[in-house]
Amino acid sequence: MGHMEFESNSWTWDGVYYYPHLFGVIMLTALLGLSTSYFGGIAVPTLPYLLPDFRIFQKQKCLKKRVRVYMDGCFDLMHYGHANALRQAKALGDELVVGVVSDEEIIANKGPPVLSMEERLVLVSGLKWVDEVIANAPYEITEEFMNRLFNEHKIDYIIHGDDPCLLPDGTDAYALAKKAGRYKQIKRTEGVSSTDIVGRILTTAKDTKVSEQDNMNKIEGEETQAKAGQMSHFLPTSRRIVQFSNGQGPAPNARVVYIDGAFDLFHAGHVEILKSARQLGDFLLVGIYTDQTVSEHRGTHFPLMHLHERSLSVLACRYVDEVIIGAPWEVTKDMITTFNISLVVHGTVAESNSLLNGKADPYVVPKNLGIFRTLESPKDITTTSVAQRIVANHEIYMKRNAKKQASENKYYTERKYVSGD
Numbered sequence: 219m220g221h222m223e224f225e226s227n228s229w230t231w232d233g234v235y236y237y238p239h240l241f242g243v244i245m246l247t248a249l250l251g252l253s254t255s256y257f258g259g260i261a262v263p264t265l266p267y268l269l270p271d272f273r274i275f276q277k278q279k280c281l282k283k284r285v286r287v288y289m290d291g292c293f294d295l296m297h298y299g300h301a302n303a304l305r306q307a308k309a310l311g312d313e314l315v316v317g318v319v320s321d322e323e324i325i326a327n328k329g330p331p332v333l334s335m336e337e338r339l340v341l342v343s344g345l346k347w348v349d350e351v352i353a354n355a356p357y358e359i360t361e362e363f364m365n366r367l368f369n370e371h372k373i374d375y376i377i378h379g380d381d382p383c384l385l386p387d388g389t390d391a392y393a394l395a396k397k398a399g400r401y402k403q404i405k406r407t408e409g410v411s412s413t414d415i416v417g418r419i420l421t422t423a424k425d426t427k428v429s430e431q432d433n434m435n436k437i438e439g440e441e442t443q444a445k446a447g448q449m450s451h452f453l454p455t456s457r458r459i460v461q462f463s464n465g466q467g468p469a470p471n472a473r474v475v476y477i478d479g480a481f482d483l484f485h486a487g488h489v490e491i492l493k494s495a496r497q498l499g500d501f502l503l504v505g506i507y508t509d510q511t512v513s514e515h516r517g518t519h520f521p522l523m524h525l526h527e528r529s530l531s532v533l534a535c536r537y538v539d540e541v542i543i544g545a546p547w548e549v550t551k552d553m554i555t556t557f558n559i560s561l562v563v564h565g566t567v568a569e570s571n572s573l574l575n576g577k578a579d580p581y582v583v584p585k586n587l588g589i590f591r592t593l594e595s596p597k598d599i600t601t602t603s604v605a606q607r608i609v610a611n612h613e614i615y616m617k618r619n620a621k622k623q624a625s626e627n628k629y630y631t632e633r634k635y636v637s638g639d
């Protein structure tokens with residue numbers, strides 16, 4: 219049944235592939251049956267080229283067979299844990315194809331997603347390890363879909379994490395791929411999950427009383443559960459930062475662009491603004507505010523993700539060259555000199571704008587130097603608006619979280635050391 223749904227939805231996206239980092243830009247190489255009404259003029263502007271570029275096909279023919287790997291997921295409230303899984307998947311091949319499960323399939327299997335398909339696609343294709351995306355992937359890999367991956371998409375291996383993925387009838391969702399000898403496993407490493415993030419948001423909502431009283435009373439009773447969800451298992455290591463980094467400074471004569479922010483709950487709006495900023499120069503340096511700075515400007519319950527978590531999410535973005543882990547609120551002359559910053563940019567939808575009233579302008583120095591520019595934010599999504607979607611549907615998410623939290627707690631209690639990256 220899920221497969222039928224995939225069939226009916228997939229035509230809008232089938233054949234829409236990204237080939238990132240060829241010639242330094244994302245190229246859209248094949249565009250078959252693209253439904254403009256589906257995109258509604260939203261997703262198209264994010265793709266720089268709409269015409270097939272056959273040079274790529276010619277180029278690839280000359281190369282030796284490249285190993286193509288496939289990994290799928292819902293990628294709802296995408297975080298650095300997803301990013302790290304895809305990084306590991308990419309390391310098992312040469313080209314990584316990512317299937318993003320459709321809204322309908324997520325609704326049917328686990329309740330409404332927080333982020334739309336379009337937002338999830340922007341997030342996933344914004345990751346530096348992702349080469350192609352398949353939108354509206356099915357929730358479970360049926361034999362038919364698996365054959366399609368092998369034959370149409372030329373996939374060599376299907377990748378999944380070391381956590382068991384069981385179908386409603388209790389069978390292993392990857393049994394077919396395993397039997398075909400086309401399955402590879404990665405280690406689930408990060409101490410974060412979407413469930414955990416939803417927990418943090420609901421706890422914050424309760425504490426800050428941003429929601430109406432009626433909602434608050436309901437949330438109150440569920441406080442313990444949310445608090446448990448808020449506990450982070452994340453252990454920041456230098457190794458992970460290295461794995462996420464490009465490891466390169468700006469080339470000689472490079473034009474360095476600087477953008478700063480909290481980048482809390484990394485979302486599609488962040489990807490779009492980072493992309494716009496990167497296009498203004500050769501090297502994008504991103505300043506990530508300290509937890510203390512974010513709290514001072516946004517309230518004590520923020521940030522939802524701490525500095526190291528936010529840094530990894532930003533580093534995983536393909537448009538980012540370097541991050542400052544703990545940037546100051548004000549852009550100083552010294553910083554501009556140290557990093558040879560040519561341009562400082564700031565988005566129009568940036569959350570902090572509303573809090574600037576009556577406070578010192580952090581961009582006085584670049585403004586006086588004539589190197590400041592305001593960037594029109596392509597999306598009006600913010601950390602708060604994402605959080606509000608969850609608060610508005612908190613009963614649904616509470617239920618979903620309670621169930622998932624139990625299985626996640628079990629996972630953390632029973633987990634054993636697995637060697638791997």
Ligand SMILES: *[C@@H]1O[C@H](CO)[C@@H](O)[C@H](O)[C@H]1NC(C)=O
Binds near residue numbers: 469471474559
């Ligand atoms: C500093 O940036 C400018 C571009 O704004 C570039 O021309 C110059 O070469 C850079 N300086 C160094 C030492 O790389």
